[in-house]
Amino acid sequence: MAVVTEETALRAPRPTGARAEAREQAILDAALELLIEVGYDRLSMDALAERAKAGKATIYRHWSGKAQVVVDAIRRMKCDRSEAFADTGTFRGDLVGAMHQVCTSFTDDDVAMVAGVMSAMRTDPELAELVRTQVLDNRGDFNGIIERAVRRGELPEGSTADLVHEVMPALLINRLIIHGQPVDDEFATHVVDDIVLPLLHR
Amino acid sequence: MAVVTEETALRAPRPTGARAEAREQAILDAALELLIEVGYDRLSMDALAERAKAGKATIYRHWSGKAQVVVDAIRRMKCDRSEAFADTGTFRGDLVGAMHQVCTSFTDDDVAMVAGVMSAMRTDPELAELVRTQVLDNRGDFNGIIERAVRRGELPEGSTADLVHEVMPALLINRLIIHGQPVDDEFATHVVDDIVLPLLHR
Amino acid sequence: MAVVTEETALRAPRPTGARAEAREQAILDAALELLIEVGYDRLSMDALAERAKAGKATIYRHWSGKAQVVVDAIRRMKCDRSEAFADTGTFRGDLVGAMHQVCTSFTDDDVAMVAGVMSAMRTDPELAELVRTQVLDNRGDFNGIIERAVRRGELPEGSTADLVHEVMPALLINRLIIHGQPVDDEFATHVVDDIVLPLLHR
Amino acid sequence: MAVVTEETALRAPRPTGARAEAREQAILDAALELLIEVGYDRLSMDALAERAKAGKATIYRHWSGKAQVVVDAIRRMKCDRSEAFADTGTFRGDLVGAMHQVCTSFTDDDVAMVAGVMSAMRTDPELAELVRTQVLDNRGDFNGIIERAVRRGELPEGSTADLVHEVMPALLINRLIIHGQPVDDEFATHVVDDIVLPLLHR
């Protein structure tokens, strides 16, 4: 079920119609491109207008400012990345596979975009929420893996994925953005063996 | 917003001498004041120069841009952050005390600054290193706590603080910047009880 | 001093239209005011923008630099100062009256302005031409006086005002700018009796 | 003969001695070089100090500003400008020779310098006096020519050079600075035949 959050507040009263939507899409596409290319801070409205072959007034007719365009652009980016994780037969196998899947789903563009938008997130809760839900957290649901492990008897009854969902994204972000290091297979197995499994097997 | 212009070197080749240091200190003091008064985004170099009774050229002689001045200013603010953690008699007590100490050491300005320079960190390894070592990681050394716990017999021989130093900063950053939530006592005890202790007691 | 930066083109490619012209006029008006008030050297683009209630970018969109704005401002100043000289009945009377008229037409502002742009005139022929024709030479036509004198028989047939137009402005400029002395009635009669009349009566 | 007017007032209290004079000369030489190479406006004190291998403080110890250094530099260039005018045997010959001598003594640098300091002359009477006496008027004394002409009987007893000294510099300045035209031989003979001689022969 689509959880439609209230989104009109973010946007100016806007035109409707086929043309309007075409312009909107062109602008959002350009915004995403620029966001990835130069980052949030150096994304200028002039450049955005030029890239989208749109007038600046058109942009401001649709959104009330830069943050809002970018928010919308990121929201449109919502290809559902949350694919199901494969069943490998063992809990650790499932975890390693899932971690690998999550890690490889992060592109450099993702990281650049998140880093670029991070400062704006502090003052724009809606942007922050969007980035979290659409870009960061939406990478996979570990609940299925946990449930399978419980069924197999590898984890005690009542085990949840909460801690995984709390710790794992933090570790990824920390490594990708703060330390600027890749999230490769070595990292994935390290996280699984040294952190996730101990936490769940305590 | 215009937070960070791309800069490879963190600081320009800078003058030395007593006068230079006096100016540097005056500028950094003014930077801190302004940072607190108006925030990073609205901190203008003109205002900084005026507040510090310095010429803008002097600022740019010492630093290559706004982000760098602010990083330096904050570094000076917390040069003594890495205080020893008190011995409370128990391992958990030590951890909770240390976590509390670390958490309260993070001001809003710290978070704003880190968020502001985050995008620049991706392309400026020196800046990244500086922020990591001076602002993020330099909050406290948990090795003493671990050693005490080993001596008390609360932890097995050979236990190290490595995992703590890997996981804890990531959790803090994630909460502060990504989720925009405060790192309060509740969070501190949660991290200690649900994550750090299980990890070390596996 | 920094009077003139090298510029091949007098003006930047400029916008057209009613709005543009209104801004242009406001800027040129402000430029003239400031030119008179503080002189060319101390006329800053910031002050000009503020006075004209214009953004600096607007000024630079229309002109490529300070010299060019001032050139244009002076060009627009072309109120025709060349009034006819009264017929007093005698050649000397006409001359003294005309000299008085010319002398009193020079305000301190004129002198300040000419002195201010003099250095720029050397490298900017168009500015030089403008200042000459609009500010210096345009003070009065002595031909009528000469013709009347010829008709009265006070001067031989074929007398022209050429020498007057050559010598008199030079003397005025010399006295006003080089010697910084006023062009008062005493000076006027001195010029007429000791220089102009002898030259024409040779 | 060099008419040394009081000139210390224009300059800061200055050191004396062999080294001081050596520095002074080096600075003035460099000033002249730069004046010729880049002109007055783009002659920067930094460049001057570097060229002269002198500290800027040394320059400001000797002179009170850019205009003064340049004035001094040019003065040194033409300390012997006021040569006696040759006796050609006739009054007109003397005049033409003298005018030629005076005209050719004006270099482009002279004109640039005078134009450059002209605005300052209006508010700095001392500078004005210096420029007038050292650069403009000090080009030659016509009194000897007049005296010779009186002795020859070409001029009446009691003739003075006053009018020549009043009119001629004004014409030169007018032509050089206002009209930006050269003072060549044609101009020299024109001034002599059409203006100076008629004025003296009235």
Added chain:
DNA sequence: GCCTAAACGAGACGGTACGTCGGGTCTTGAT
């Protein structure tokens, strides 16, 4: 199939801040 009104591109505008440059003053270290 026009005709009007909205939406559009293009980009000028007032502002704010940027980072640089040059003039004139002041400090430091070497000679």
Added chain:
DNA sequence: ATCAAGACCCGACGTACCGTCTCGTTTAGGC
């Protein structure tokens, strides 16, 4: 003790970007 070297304050420079505001020009939709 003097000087080169150059850091310093000040203030102007010319540029970039923001968000607003005209301009003419499409483009729909109601007649």
